[in-house]
Amino acid sequence: MDAQILKSLKEKVHKLPMQPGVYIMKDKNNTVIYVGKAKKLKNRVSSYFRAIDHHLPKVYKMVQNVVDFDYIVTDSEFEALVLECSLIKLHNPKYNILLKDDKGYSYIKITNEPFPRIVSDKNHLDDGSEYIGPYMSGFVVNQTVDEVNKVFQLPTCSRKFPAEFGKGRPCLNYHMKLCMGLCQGKVPQNEYAEIIAQAKNYIHNGGDLTEELTRKMEECAEKLEFEKAARYRDRIMAIRKIGDKQKVIFSKVENQDVLGFVATDNNSVCSMLIFRGGRLVDKQDYLLGEPGALDEMRREFIAQYxxxxxxxxxxxxxxxxxxxxxxxxxxLSDRLGRKVTIHIPQRGEQARLVEMALKNCAQTLSHETDKTGREIAALDELAKTLGMETPPSYIEAYDISNFGAATKVAGMVVFENGKPLRSAYKKFTIKTVEGTDDYASMQEVIGRRLARYEQEKDTGRGFGRLPDLILLDGGQGHLNAVQPILEAFGLKIPMYGMVKDDRHRTRAIASDGGEISISAHKRAFNLVTAIQDEVHRFSITYSRSKHRKSGLESVLTGIPGIGKTRAAALYRHFKTVKAISAASEEDLLAAPGMTRPAAEAVYGYFHPAESAPE
Known part of the structure; x- marks a missing residue:
């Protein structure tokens, strides 16, 4: 940010009143780029121009583009909130959440063919088909089409009827009683037309057909038309089964909306589950762009929606x-004319519905990124558990491994977007610590890693990239030991310990305020467990390799003419002791740094009978 502009903005901030109001940020073209409200204008606006580098990415970008700002003083914070909503709607500022209602309409389509299908469609075409709708929600249309096809066992395959009657065996849906098996050619066209009429009636009347179908089933049974009666019976059972399934997604609260918010590095989404009459009637997903602070994002969305x-x-x-x-x-109460409650559930049915909304968020974001819904949900849950503003997309984890005092190493693993990034793994040999002191070893490793960052930060890769989160295999002691290292480098990276139980399984997260239980947060727990298991595996594998190499070098250094340097060179060249012992003198001589006498000495060591004098 230009120093002169920043100075001018700070001078203007000093003149702001300590009263509620709305502030309006503008860019060099005098375009409104952000509108916010404040309880105390001076305090709120000044916070944007202090410690700019520590802002969240979205706020940082906004501040970099601010050239001027206006403000409007109001009599109360409530008036400021109302005015903020009005100004956002008027100006559509770039850095506010902008809700777009551009999803279009959806239709239920009954195709124009001898044996019609019931499908969903986003277009109303002049093709002779019958269209039911329009509907604002594609979710409702897809759910209804799926439901009606299952209830009436209508075909959903790509076969053409009647042209393909009797050609090929029925598919799996027929055997699962999800399809009547129209492909066999045993359902007359007039009977199929009656079924389609019942299906349309089912759509229009919300599924209340059991009484009519029961009456028809009994009529067919009296006429001894048992096969036809069985089809009515199957439809009745399907309707009841669908009804039972829908009861799983219900709410004891008659009318409510359930909102879940999930964010990644550069995108965020709100999933809204809409319950009316205690039943889930709609789901809407809103992409909200680059995330800011989650509590502010929730407020802004609710106020605008x-x-x-x-x-x-x-x-x-x-x-x-x-x-x-x-x-x-x-x-909201003022707008509705009656009391409205905003509720944050902790347990029970409402918490379960929130969990469902969050799953939908994660699934929606997975279509926008290379992450799966499971990975997004795990990172989001971890961030919320640790109190982080945004999910950590780049996580580094460290573990110290010792084989006695002689072999002391550390491993660093990286998880990017919830998955191991093996190309970024690093190995450390402890160089400055005497004895087996895990705390001092972890201090050395983190210090060396951050020193490499200072050297390579212009690259933005490898050690030149800072993590969003650091996890240490250990508890409070490890954190206390390493925190001063972070502070000495002037870095504010969230750092936590991974605490194991007596069986070496992940139990909790250690923070500077004590332990945080994560066992109740299944996805976050599984992710942390995977990270802890991976860093332990990586570090102990390196430690064992180092220990074997050290043991081999000590054997080799007992051979005349082989010092530590030649022993290490031999190990690098042949990889294993078996390969060295099986090598010929010529093969040994070909190794870096070897001389003829040294090769003969090594060969003689492993082949004493061949080298013994006659």
Missing amino acids: YTTPDRIPPLVTVDGEVADQELLAGL
Whole structure:
């Protein structure tokens, strides 16, 4: 940021009042790029221009583009919140959350063919097909189409009927009783048309057909049309089964929205589950762009989304802290004309529904990144458990491994986007520590790693890249030992210990405030366990290799003419003691640094009978 501009902005900040209001950030073109509200304008606006390098990436980018700002003083913080919403809608600032309602409509389509199919479609074409809709939600359409095809056992394959009747055996859906087996050609066209009519009736009447179907089943049974009666029976059972399945996704609260928010490095999403009449009726996903602080992101989304009474339920359930929660609840209550509660559940049914929303968030983001939904969910859960603003995409973990006082090493593993990045793994040989002192060894390793960062930071790769999170295999003692090293380098990297139980399994996360239990957070627990197991495996494998090499070198150095340098060179060249013992004199001579007498001495050591004088 230009020093002169920064100086000018700071001077302007000093003139701000300590009153509630709205601030409006502008760029060099006088375009509004961010609108925010504040309880005390001077304190809030000044925070943007202090320690700029420590801001979250989104805020940092915004501040870099600020050339000027305006402000409007209000009588209360509530008025500031209302004004903020209005100005965001007016200016569409680049660095605010911008909700776009551009998903279009969806339709349920009954195709125009002798044996029609029921499918979903985003277009209403003039093709002779029958369209039911439009629907705002593709989720509702897809759910309805899937449900009606299962209930009425309609074909969902790509075969053409009646042209392909009797050609080929029925597919698996037929044997699972998910399809009537139309491909066998045993269902007359008039009977199939009756089934399609019932399916349309089912769509229009929300699935309440059991009484009518029961009556028809009984009529067919009285006429001894048992096969037809069996098909009605199967439809009734399918409707009841679908109903039972839907009861799993229900809410004791009649009307509520459940919101989950998940962020990666450069994107964030809100998944909204909409319950009406106690039933999940819709799901909406909103990509929110580069993430800022999660509590602010939740506040801004809720304030912008619930602008009209028809959207506002009496309960909004959220996955975490919401900035100005009480103030925001007051705003929604004012808009709806009755009390609205914003709730953050900790356990029970509501917490389960929040978990469902978060899974949908992770799945949506997985389509935008190279991460799977599971990895995104695990990183997000880990971040929330540790109180981090954004999920850590680049994690470094360290472990010390000793084979007595002679072999002391450390391993560093890297997990990027929740997966091992083996090309970034590093090995360390402890050089300055006497005896077996794990704390001092960890201090040396972290110090050397950060020193390499200072040398290579311009590259942005390998040691030139700082992690988002450091995990140490150990507890509070390791943290206390290493924290001064981070501070000496002037770095603020979140750092935690990975604590094991008596069986060497991950038990908790150690922080400077004590231990954090992660056993209740399944995805975060599994991720930390995987990291801890991997860093232990990597470090102990290196330690064993180093120990074997050290033992071999001590054997070789007992041979006349072979010192430590030649012993190490032999080991590097042949890799194993077996290969050295099996080598001929000529092969040994070909190794770096070897002379004829030295080669003869090594060969003679491993082949004493051949070298003995006659």
